[in-house]
Amino acid sequence: MSAHLPPPRASDPALFGRVAVLLGGTSSEREVSLDSGRNVLEALRARGVDAHPVDGIAALVAALAEKRFDRVFNILHGQRGGGEDGVVQGLMEALGVPYTGSGVLGSALAMDKIRTKQVWLSLGLPTPGYVRLARGVDAATVHAAARDLGLPVIVKPSSEGSSVGVSRVPDEAGLDGAVELAARYPGELLMERMVVGDELTVGILGDVALPSIRIVPKGWYDYHAKYRADDTQYLCPGLDAAGEAQVGALALAAFRAAGCGGWGRVDLMRDRGTGAFFLLEVNTAPGMTSHSLVPKAAGQVGVGFEELCWRILEQTL
Structure with a gap:
């Protein structure tokens, strides 16, 4: 579905009652x-x-036990005390409190990049080849996996976001350091074939894929480029009309396949040589900072930041 958003369903802020903005x-x-x-x-x-x-x-938990809020706008990021791994969603389901974003299944699955890829591959959706690495894996296994995949590769924790613990590894000399960095974070490690080409992201709002954004950083699109640098370029829409239709449909299919709903963001790569798209991951609680991408895409279709937040919240009604 193209980015033709229906009109907002609510106009009276009193309908929301008292809202907790869950953060930090x-x-x-x-x-x-x-x-x-x-x-x-x-x-x-x-x-x-x-x-x-x-x-x-x-x-x-304390606030909901005292019935101080009627609904929750969840803008926690990550796992282990973050709000994207299904734990807080399960809590709110148990208490019958409406909340923004994906439910328990979609949140938990999308937080685990390996299992998300397994679902996509089972449905024939394109994602880069990968190897699942157990914690404490020996160096010989790591190097053999990289040779099998074909260098360059990406090494990252399976369950972190915002490029935390991620390394680009052009040759075998960087493998051991990349694994050591990724292993500082909980869970399994993911080694993924690196797709050389355009980095794209597609915001999802309800059943609508927003215009894609093509990200053009000065170097690698890491944590600094995402949240601090002012020289990263964001081209929106990132593709021509035919490409937009293709990437939007693929992003929606990937989002739904992972059991996600409400709003989110799907990250992809387009291979420079073949033009093929490859799915990387789903973010079920994307950033809403001055550098964040879903607000940029929504602005392209005339939805400002305040209206975007309103539209996300009204999904809880």
Whole structure:
């Protein structure tokens, strides 16, 4: 479906009641979540919503036990105290509290890049070849896996976001250091064939794929380029009309296959040599900072930041 958004369904902020903006937490992405949360909180209040910040899951549990909120705008990022791994979604399901974003299954699955890839491959959706590495894997196995995949490769934790713990490895000399870095984070490790070409992302809002964004960093699109640098270029739409239709349909199919809903973002690569698209991952609680991509794509179709936050929240009604 192309980016033709239906009109907002609600106009009265009182319909939302008292809203918790869940932010911060204890994951490796805490600072990004705090920044996102401040922006969301300001936008909702500007539209008349009775919104209040809640830092982390423990604080949310206490607040919901006291019935202080009617619904939750979840802008926690990551796992281990973040809000993207299905844990907080399960809590809110159990308590019967409406919340933004994907449910338990979609959140948990998308947080695990390896198992997301397994689902996509089972459905014939394109994603780069990969090897699953257990924690404590020996160097010989790592080097053999890289040779089998074909260098260059990407090495990363399977369950982190925001490029945390990710390394580009052009040759075997960098493999041991890349594995050591990724192993600082919990869970399994993922070694993935590196696709050389254009980095693209597609925001999802309801059943609509927003225009793609082609990311053109000065160097590698790492944590610094995502959240701090001002020289990264974002081209939106990132493709011609035919490419937009193709990548939008693929992003929606990947999002739904992972059991996701509400809103999110699908990251892809387009191979420079063949033009083929490859799915990388799904983000079920994308950043809402000044550098974030879903707000940029929504702005391309005339949806400003305040309206975007409103549209996400109204999905809980």
